[in-house]
Amino acid sequence: MGTLTDLFTPDRVAVVGATPREGSIGRAITENLLADFDGETVPVNPNYDAVLGEPCVPEVADADADLAVVVVPPTIVLDAVEACGEAGVTDVVVITAGFGETGGEGAARESRLAELADEYDLNVVGPNSLGVMSTPSGMNATFGPENALPGGLSFMSQSGAFITAVLDWANDQGIGFKDVVSLGNKAVLDETDFVEHWGDDEETDVIIGYLEGIEDGRAFIDAAREATADTPVVLVKSGRTSAGAQAASSHTGTLAGSEKAYEAGLDQAGVLRAESTEELFDAAGILGSQPLPETDRVAVITNAGGPGVMATDAVGDAELEMASFSAKTTERLREAMPEEANVHNPVDVIGDADLDRFREAIEIVLDDENVGAALVLSAPTAVLSFDDLAESLAELQADAAVPVAACLMGGDRTREPKRRLQEVGVPCYFDPARAVRSLDALVRYREISEREYAEPTTYDVDRERALSVLQRVRERDDNRLGVEAMDLLDAYGIPTPDGEIVDSPEDAEMVAEEIDGDAVMKIVSPDILHKSDIGGVAVGVSAADAAETYETLITRARNYQPDATILGVQVQEMVDLEDGVETIVGMNRDPQFGPLLMFGLGGIFVEVMEDTTFRVAPVSDREARTMTEEVQSAPLLRGARGREPVDVDGVVETIGRLSQLVTDFPAIVELDVNPLVALPAADAGGDAAGDASAAAEGEPTDGGADGATGPDDGDRGVAAVDVRLTVDPAELPDND
Structure with a gap:
């Protein structure tokens, strides 16, 4: 795919499927082009010698066009696009519907359209598009009833109807545009391509748009960050009240619907989000006409x-x-x-x-x-x-x-x-x-x-050890891992308290004797998420009581859910919560934006209070620190009502290490560290993770740099008690 400049500045436009028939889209597009376009309009249709007084050629190869607008039946669109590629036409707008939006054969056609675009290096708008406009040349290659007034706004929309409505209103209000694009099904070109193009376009003052979804969230963030350094981007994103994702088993998944991902992603991209058409044009109007204030x-x-x-x-x-x-x-x-x-x-x-x-x-x-x-x-x-x-x-x-x-x-x-x-x-x-x-x-x-974007910090970690933990799902029927995956955090330098998972009362007593002080004991089961609700957690257990406590926890779990998979009981050193703050760090992998990090108030109240904030990973230290400042409970971290400030630096580093982990391993689709206990900064152990859950999917891969050394825990402390990892075994390679 090449530059999009020629898409908006063609000298000759071929209308493939042009026709003089009244009420047809082929006629409407041809009329709109003939009305104001500075260049030449070439009708292409083997059934006519002329269309609306213009000579008509039988094949697109005869048009010598820079841009082809394809408006033929869906069954022959692919032939028409391939002919464009053979003829050397680099920019194609497919008006025709009947592709991915219809499923079945339409989806197959759309897939083939994308393949042709790749094969011939074509810029393709659509299919199912209203068309494109560019006012400097008067080009209206759409079947809409209105041409745009000249101006400095460049406008993209997934809804063609929204474009026609906006242009009718904008013409009445005297609002002008530079370029207008109906994105259609976005088989090839999408919002990221146009943000990138208009960000470099000196004639575009403000980029605006209506989107129902973003194809590649990470690519969009990167492109928009570049664009917004000089050109504002204002978007209406519909569907904000929909959960957008299936309910997940982890705390993070429950709290992080797709709307949270869009909120975080658009904010990180530097996009101003409008909640209505009125807000969209109010913001665009003043951004395109007034200087930026030096103060608030x-x-x-x-x-x-x-x-x-x-x-x-x-x-x-x-x-x-x-x-x-x-x-x-x-x-x-x-x-x-x-x-x-x-x-x-x-x-x-x-x-x-x-x-x-x-x-x-x-x-x-x-x-x-x-x-x-x-x-x-x-x-x-x-x-x-x-x-x-x-x-x-x-x-x-x-x-x-x-x-x-x-x-x-x-x-x-x-x-x-x-x-x-x-x-x-x-x-x-x-x-x-x-x-x-x-x-x-x-x-x-x-x-x-004025934002300064920093690269994420890269930590020394043990990727091979982490990969071996992820691979454990091969050995079991259940594709979730619990606290038995504690090594995953440890491999990435997230400190964990001492402890082991045991499967007998005798082992529970032995491990408890090795712990300095009383222990915490928790049932280990991928099927029981809220262990405290069923009495599956015992705090302050002495070594003498460990064996009996083991029996009690197992009995409670069996009574609560007889068919649950019970992997044993975790015996773990206690983390002093009196002076610390229970937080949560987690991740849910969003279909569009990828790993969505969460930070907030943790412990048993995480889903009740919902005091959380989100970012798309990977994040820099600056972004991680901002996450700790955005939650309502931030004063607790910095010392409120006589409490000692906690080790915020340790929390920030833990967020950064978790960000690196979930970026390195796309197999992880859900992960919770709850609670991540942040202790007073004056204490030797900065923060301690008290509970962790994770979910993974697909093949675990070592996504980091080679030659990394083992993690350095420093003075931080993290105790992860419950890890769930979900993997689709069919996606894993066969063992050799």
């Missing part, structure tokens, strides 16, 4: 007290703050305004303000270095013309160093003033909250553009 401090200038308070509330709800004016600004406002006016933020010039008073207040506020952005808000009065106010604001913002948004609260009388403000790039709204939200988008994108 907003000033509001209004002639209406109530709406001014509404705007202030909206600032408090956003990632913004109300600006505090300098003494000089306050004094200048006091001199210029009547005594009844409020000269502090929000500035209320009061309802009898004429244009001169309003304009002077705006000038004074925009001159204050403490102001990062300004909102000019006005209700209609008999002494103020919206037209005059808009003209003054258009003049003032031209010299302003800060972004400006307007809010004109009225009906028909606002139509022309809004148009005038739009001409100079000042967004104008009816609702103060929308205006503030647009300014918030500027602040959020500024933070994104």
Whole structure:
């Protein structure tokens, strides 16, 4: 697949399946191209000599085209695309439906289409696509009823109907576009390809889109990070209320539906996510027309007290703050305004303000270095013309160093003033909250553009030992591993407390005698997830009581679930939880984004409190540390209500090591370390993992670098008690 530049700048476009028949898609596309396209349109159809007055050629090879738009029956699409490849056409848009969306034969056709694209190095949009547009050349290679107005937005959508609706509305609003793409089934080109292309396109000011899914989450994150350094990306992602994934056996899987993966992935990609079409275009409009604010401090200038308070509330709800004016600004406002006016933020010039008073207040506020952005808000009065106010604001913002948004609260009388403000790039709204939200988008994108992405830390680990643990699923009927997979964590330098799994009362007593102090004993079964709920955990067990406790735990497990697989009982040194904080670190492998890491408040309350945060692995130390700061229980880690701060550095390193583990071994599809007990930093043992569960699928592979040495636990401590690993044995290679 080559560059996408020629897709949007062809000299000759062949319409394969062009026809003069009324009501046909082939005719609609041909008409749209003939209407405004600067290049040549070549109808291709062996049944006609001419279509709509243009000479028609029988084969695409006769068209000498740069771009082919294929609109023939699905049964002959593959022949048409292959003919394009043979003819040297590099860019193809397949309008025809009847592919993967229909299943069966359609899915097979779509698979073959992708193979042809690879064979002939074709850029293919679709199938099942509305088409593509590019306004610089007037190219409308779609069957939609509207062409786009020229502008700086480049727009992609998985829904062709959404494109036609948006263009009809945008034309009425005067909103313009550079390129428009209907992604269709994304058999070849997908959202990642277009983000990458438009990120390098100097004529694209903002990338926007409507997506129902992302094909390759990791590739999208990488491409969007590059693009958003200079070009904002704003997306509506539908399906956010769907769980999106089957219920999983681990804590992480239960909490990490696909929506969590999209939230984490899009945030890591630097994408601004809009929840509605209104938010999408509000953000796109201001990002494409106003400068980025240097600070988060907003000033509001209004002639209406109530709406001014509404705007202030909206600032408090956003990632913004109300600006505090300098003494000089306050004094200048006091001199210029009547005594009844409020000269502090929000500035209320009061309802009898004429244009001169309003304009002077705006000038004074925009001159204050403490102001990062300004909102000019006005209700209609008999002494103020919206037209005059808009003209003054258009003049003032031209010299302003800060972004400006307007809010004109009225009906028909606002139509022309809004148009005038739009001409100079000042967004104008009816609702103060929308205006503030647009300014918030500027602040959020500024933070994104300033991000510094670090490479994940690579730790010395024992991959061969980890692989041998994963391979244990070959030896058993159940494809889940429990605490018998503790060596997996140890191999990756995640410290675990001393202990063993035993299968007799005598062995339980022997292991307990070797432990310094009392022990914790837990039933070991891949079929029993919540062991404490069935009395499967005993704490503070002395060596003298270990044998009897063993019998008790086994009996409880058998009574609870007679058919459960019981692998024994784990006898483990106790971790002091009094001064520590029980956290959880886990992973669930998402179909689109891959390994989705979770960190949060752990222990028995993890699924009740749901105090968690997510990231797509691999993560850097900076991202891992941010995870520890985002949870509501973060103050517990840093010392709250007289408690000692815990070893956050140890927690961060554990997240990093787990990130490396699940990245190295795609076979792992679920993994829990719960609790990961973080102990006071002053103690020798920094953090201790008290429970771990994992699930794996497919062939375990050594995904890391060669020559790695064994892990170094340092002063950290992790005790993993319960590990579940799920593997599909059919996916594993035969033993030789």
